[in-house]
Amino acid sequence: MKRLENRVAIITGSTRGIGLAIAHEFVREGARVVITSSRSSNVQAALREFSDTLDSVYGHVCDVTSYTEVEGLVDAAVRRFGAIDCFINNAGISDPFTGVCQSDPELWGKVIDTNLKGTYYGSRAAARYFLAHQRRGKIINLAGSGSDKGSNTPFISAYGSTKSAIARFTFAMAEEYRRTTLSIMLLHPGLVRTEINSPDDPTPELQQQLSTFHTILDIFAQSPDRAARYAVRMASSWSDGKTGIYLSALDAKRRIQMLASYPFRAMLKSIDRRTY
DSSP: OOTTTTOEEEETTOSSHHHHHHHHHHHHTTOEEEEEESSHHHHHHHHGGGTTOGGGEEEEEOOTTOHHHHHHHHHHHHHHHSOOOEEEEOOOOOOOSOOGGGSOHHHHHHHIIIIIIHHHHHHHHHHHHIIIIISOEEEEEEOOTTSSTTOOOTTOHHHHHHHHHHHHHHHHHHHHTTTSSEEEEEEEOOOOOOGGGSOSSOOHHHHHHHHHHHHHHHHHOOOHHHHHHHHHHHHSGGGTTOOSOEEETTOHHHHHHHHHHHHHHHHTTOOOOOOO
C-alpha cells in the first residue's frame, strides 16, 4: 500500500519549485492533492503536468496573504475531496538582495505578509478545520535560511526573519496543541535552486556576491525531490501521535556529504544547475 493512500493534502505555492515537487511525490504515494498559486495561469500550467492523474489533483487560486481566501481554500478542498488530512504551508517569496537601508519597505512587508502571515493563516484555518471535524490532522510548515543557528541571511533580512519566525511559531503552536491529535511539524527543504535564489535582474549588492553565492549553490544545492520525500514521511502514519517534529533535507550529515563530494562532482561536471 502506498504511504499516503486516500489522504488529502493542500500544498500552498505548489505550482513550481519545492511545492510542485512535493505535489508530484504525494500523488505518487497515493494522495489527492490541492495545488495552489495566487495566479490562475500558474495553476493551469501546473495542472498540465498531472494530465494522467487529474482525478487526484485539484487546482485552486489562493492569495495566502488573505485569511478569507485561505479559509476558502480549505472549504474548496473539502467540497472537492470530502476532507483534508494534511496542510503544507509552502508558499513563500524573498526580498531583493539588498541592504536594509536600501530596501523597499513595501516589498519588505510583502515578504512578511506572504511567508509569515501566510503560514499563520494556513495553520489557523487547517487546525480549526481539523479540530472541528476530524480531531486529527497534520500541518507542515517550511523552514529555510534564517531558521538555523548561525544563519544570519544578510541582504535578505525579510526572508530570513520570516523563516526564523516560522520556526518559533511552529514549535509554539505544537506546544499549544500537544494534548490534541494534531501533528504540527517543521520541514527544512535545504538549499534548492529556485526562482527565489536565481534572480533574473540581480541588484548591485548581489552582483558583488555572485561568485561566492554560486559556489555555495554548487556545493549544497539539491533537487527538491529530497525535501519532497521528507514531506511524505511527515504526512504519513510515521508521524501519528507525534508533534513538534523537525526534519531537514540538509542536516549536518548531509552537508558533510555534499561538501566532500563537491570536488568530484565539479571534476566530473555533474553538478545540477537547473532552476526548479
